[in-house]
Amino acid sequence: MMGNPVVHFEIPxxxxxxxxxxxxxVFGYRLTRQEVDGYDMAFFARADGAAGASGALARGDVYRPSKEGVIVYFDVPDIDAVLRMASSRGASILYQKKDIGAAGFVAEIEDSEGNRIALSQVRD
Structure with a gap:
């Protein structure tokens, strides 16, 4: 039996x-700071056995923020509220909220570091 292919991500x-x-x-998370192999990390909570992946913010010489490359999608309960909170904290909206049918809604923002981050809200 195969699970989800992504188990961890790191956002530069x-x-x-x-x-x-x-x-x-913006998201209401509590991150846990830790140094790992000389790199400054801040870990998102991880719920073992739950669907999806968790990860960390990572700072160091090999971590370079970018709007290009892999895009991490954050599952949010209210995409409009998250877009408002992100904007109030200086984030640029890179891709306005879009209805994608039965799957719900998506949008993209630029975080405080210059990364492209996506938001996903499932349809109720």
Missing amino acids: VTDMDRAVAFYEG
Whole structure:
């Protein structure tokens, strides 16, 4: 039996304090700071046995924020509320909320570090 193929992600940051404040403020998460192999990391909560993946914010010489490359989608209960919160914290909206039919809604923002981050809200 095969599970979800992604088990962990790392979002590059240049200013960890700013990035932690952004993600905690926009999404309401509590991140846990830790140094791993000399890199400054802030981990999202992980629910073992639950669907989906978790990850961390990561700062170091190999981590470069970008709007190009892989896009991480965050599952949110209210995409409009998250877009408002992100905008109030200085985020640019890169892709306005779009209805994608039975799957719900998506949007994309630029986080505090310059990364392209996607939002996904399932339809009730």
